[in-house]
Amino acid sequence: MGSEAVRAALSPKVRDALRQAFAAEVAARLPRLALLEGPASASDLDAARRDAHTLGSSAWVVEEPEISRLARAVEEQLQDGPVPELLALLRAWGP
Amino acid sequence: MTALVVPTQTTVVVVDDSAVQRRFVRAAVEADPDFLVVGEARNGKEAVALVAQLRPSAVLMDLDLPFMSGIEAIERIMAASPTPILVYSAHVGGEESANALEALAAGAVDVLAKPGPEDTASLEEYAQQLRQKLKVAARIRVITHPRGRLRSQGIPVAGNLSLTRARVATHASGQVSGHVSGHVSGHGATSKARQGVKLIAIGASTGGPQALHTLLRELPGDLTQAVVVVQHMAEGFIPGLAAWLDQLVPLPVLVGGSGRRLAPGTVTIAPSGGNLLVQDDRLRVLCMAPDPGQFHVPGIDQCFSSVADALGPDAVGVLLTGMGRDGAAGLKAMRDRGAATLGQDEATSAVYGMPQAAFALDAVEQQLPIGDIAPALLGLVGRT
Numbered sequence: 001m002g003s004e005a006v007r008a009a010l011s012p013k014v015r016d017a018l019r020q021a022f023a024a025e026v027a028a029r030l031p032r033l034a035l036l037e038g039p040a041s042a043s044d045l046d047a048a049r050r051d052a053h054t055l056g057s058s059a060w061v062v063e064e065p066e067i068s069r070l071a072r073a074v075e076e077q078l079q080d081g082p083v084p085e086l087l088a089l090l091r092a093w094g095p
Numbered sequence: 096m097t098a099l100v101v102p103t104q105t106t107v108v109v110v111d112d113s114a115v116q117r118r119f120v121r122a123a124v125e126a127d128p129d130f131l132v133v134g135e136a137r138n139g140k141e142a143v144a145l146v147a148q149l150r151p152s153a154v155l156m157d158l159d160l161p162f163m164s165g166i167e168a169i170e171r172i173m174a175a176s177p178t179p180i181l182v183y184s185a186h187v188g189g190e191e192s193a194n195a196l197e198a199l200a201a202g203a204v205d206v207l208a209k210p211g212p213e214d215t216a217s218l219e220e221y222a223q224q225l226r227q228k229l230k231v232a233a234r235i236r237v238i239t240h241p242r243g244r245l246r247s248q249g250i251p252v253a254g255n256l257s258l259t260r261a262r263v264a265t266h267a268s269g270q271v272s273g274h275v276s277g278h279v280s281g282h283g284a285t286s287k288a289r290q291g292v293k294l295i296a297i298g299a300s301t302g303g304p305q306a307l308h309t310l311l312r313e314l315p316g317d318l319t320q321a322v323v324v325v326q327h328m329a330e331g332f333i334p335g336l337a338a339w340l341d342q343l344v345p346l347p348v349l350v351g352g353s354g355r356r357l358a359p360g361t362v363t364i365a366p367s368g369g370n371l372l373v374q375d376d377r378l379r380v381l382c383m384a385p386d387p388g389q390f391h392v393p394g395i396d397q398c399f400s401s402v403a404d405a406l407g408p409d410a411v412g413v414l415l416t417g418m419g420r421d422g423a424a425g426l427k428a429m430r431d432r433g434a435a436t437l438g439q440d441e442a443t444s445a446v447y448g449m450p451q452a453a454f455a456l457d458a459v460e461q462q463l464p465i466g467d468i469a470p471a472l473l474g475l476v477g478r479t
Contacts, residue, residue: 009126009222014118021115053159057185057209058115061218069212 015062022062026093029055033090036074036083045078052078055090064089104131105233106151110142110168111135112160116209120155120183123222124229139163143171146178153233155225156203158184158194166194166201173202177239181232183225185209192335199304200339204235204445206332231418235301235446288477289435294357294378294410295320295472296402298395298425300327300417302445304336306465307415308343311362313469316345320476321357321378323402325365325395327417333367340364353382365393372401376409391421395449399425408433411475413468414459416444420452427458435475436460437468 010018029051035044056071067089074081109120109132117135124130134149136142140163146154154172158165169180180203187195187206195206207228210221299306303326314322326336333350340362341348351363351371357378365371369382370393385392395414399422402410412429414422416439430436438450438459443466453459463471473479 006127006223006226008219009123010218011122014122018115018118018122021118025113025115050159050161053185054113054116056211058113060210060212060214061115061119063218065212072212 019062022058022064023093025055025058026090030087030090030094033074033083034087036079037087040079049075049078052086103129105129105153105230106131106133106149107229107233108132108134108136108142108145108149108151108154110137110139110154110160110165111157112137113157116157119218119222120225123218123225124155126222127226127230130226130229137161139165139168139171142168143175146172147176150176151178153229154178154180155229156180156182157209158182158186158198166197169198169201169203173237174239177202177237179204179232179235179237181228182206183209185211192332193339195332196304196335196339199302200308202237202305204232204237204301206329235418237445287474288479289408289411289475291409292320292411292435292476293359293376294373294402294406295322295413295476296373296399296410296429297322297324297413297415298326298399298417298422298449299324299415300391300395300419300421300446300449302416303327304339305445306439306443307340309465310413310415310469310472311340311344311346311348314344314346314472315478316360318346318360318476318478321359322346322362323351323357323365323371323373323380323398324362325371325393325398325422327391327393327395327421328367330367333364337364351380351382353380355380365398367393370394370397372397373405374401375405378405391419395422396425400428403428403432403434406432406434410434411472412436413438413472414450414453415439415465415468416446417449418446419448422449423452423456423458426453427456430458430460437471438462439468440464 032047033051036048052071052075056068056075059067059071070082070086074083074086107124107130109117111117121132124132133151134145136145139160156165172178182198182203187208198206205228210216337348337350346362348362350366357363357380369384372381372383374381399412412426412434414426426436436459438453440462441447443464444450454462
C-alpha cells in the first residue's frame with residue numbers, strides 16, 4: 001500500500017471527459033430548467049431545483065464558476081432567480 | 096458497474112446522480128493507486144443494492160439523490176451491510192448543517208462539503224482533501240446501525256430522511272418522536288452515587304454525534320447537574336449539532352461562550368475554533384485560542400483538565416468514540432483528582448481510539464457500552 005506515487009487527478013484526458021459529461025448533463029437537464037421561463041407546476045419547480053443544484057455542482061468541476069454561481073442562485077430562488085442568464089450560458093454548451 | 100478488485104486496494108462505491116460528479120470523484124480517488132472505485136450508483140436504491148453486492152471498503156455518498164435520499168440510503172446500508180460512509184454534499188454547511196448531523200446520526204462516519212462557486216480551493220486541492228478523508232473513513236470499523244432496520248419495521252425513530260434546505264422552501268416533516276433502543280448491552284451499569292456532583296463532562300470525536308444522541312436522550316429533563324460536551328467537529332458545524340440535539344433530547348442544548356456559566360440541567364457544547372475551559376466551581380467558562388500546534392479543536396484534554404482543576408471529585412468525565420487520543424490525558428487528570436470516569440467500550444465505539452487510549456492510561460474507571468453510560472451517570476448522581 002502506498003508504494004506508488006499519487007498522481008494529479010485531472011489529466012487533460014480526464015478534463016475532456018468531464019467537459020463531455022457536463023455537455024451531456026446540460027443537454028439532459030436544460031429542457032426542465034427552461035420550464036422556469038414560464039408558469040411551472042410544483043413538480044416542475046422541484047425538478048428544476050434539482051437540475052439547478054446538479055448543474056451548479058458540476059459546473060464547478062468543469063471550472064465554469066459563473067454557471068455554478070447562477071445555478072446556485074436559481075436553485076435557491078427558482079423563478080425569482082437569474083433564470084435567463086443561466087439558460088443563456090447553458091445553451092452555449094448545447095449541441 | 097464492477098471492476099477487477101485487487102485485495103490490497105481500498106475499494107470504493109461512489110453514489111451521485113450526476114455523471115460529471117461521479118467521473119470527477121473517480122478520477123480524484125483513483126489518482127491514489129491505493130484506491131479503486133469498484134462501483135457507481137446514481138440514486139439511493141442503487142447504492143443500497145450495490146454496497147450489499149460489492150461490499151466495498153468505503154462509500155462516497157451525495158445526499159441529494161432521486162428516488163431514495165442519501166440519508167435513507169445511509170440508514171439502509173448501515174442496517175444491512177455496515178460500511179464506512181463518507182458523505183460529500185453541497186447541503187451540509189452553514190444553515191444546512193443539520194443535514195450533516197442527520198447523515199452522521201444515520202451512520203455516516205464523516206462529512207465533506209462539496210465545493211461551490213465561493214470556494215477558492217482548486218480541483219486538485221479538493222481531490223486531495225477527498226482522498227485524505229476517504230483514507231481515514233475507510234479505516235473506521237463500523238457496526239450495524241439499528242435505525243434503518245427499525246424504520247423498515249414501522250417502528251418510529253428519530254431523524255428526518257429528507258434534506259433540510261436553506262432558504263428553499265421544502266419539506267421539513269416534523270421530528271419523528273420515539274427512541275431507538277441503544278446498542279444491546281449485557282452489562283448492568285452499577286455506579287454508586289456520589290455526593291456533590293455538579294458537572295458531567297463529555298468528550299467525543301468520530302461517531303460522536305450518534306453516541307451523544309444515544310447518551311443524552313436518556314438524561315432526564317430535570318437533571319440538576321450541568322453537562323458540557325466537547326465534540327471534534329469542523330468549523331461551522333457546532334451550531335447545527337446543538338440545534339439537532341436540542342430537538343432530540345430532553346435537556347436544552349446550546350453552544351457555550353466565554354464568560355458564561357454552565358447551567359444546571361443544560362447541555363453546553365464547546366464552540367469550534369478554541370478550547371472551552373471551566374474556570375471555577377461556579378462553572379464559569381472561558382473560550383481560549385487553541386494551543387500552538389494543537390491538532391484537535393476544540394480540545395477535549397484542555398476542557399477535561401480544566402474540569403479536574405476546578406471541580407476535582409465534583410465532576411464526572413465521559414470519553415466516547417473517536418480516533419486518536421485526545422481526552423485520554425484529560426480524563427486521567429480528572430480521575431487523579433477524584434472524579435468518576437467512564438469510557439465507551441470497543442464494541443459500541445465507531446472508532447475505539449480515544450477511549451482505548453484513556454483505558455491504557457488507567458483513566459477509565461468504568462468502560463461501558465454506549466447504552467449503559469446514561470444509566471451509569473444517573474447512578475453516579477443518585478438518580479437511579
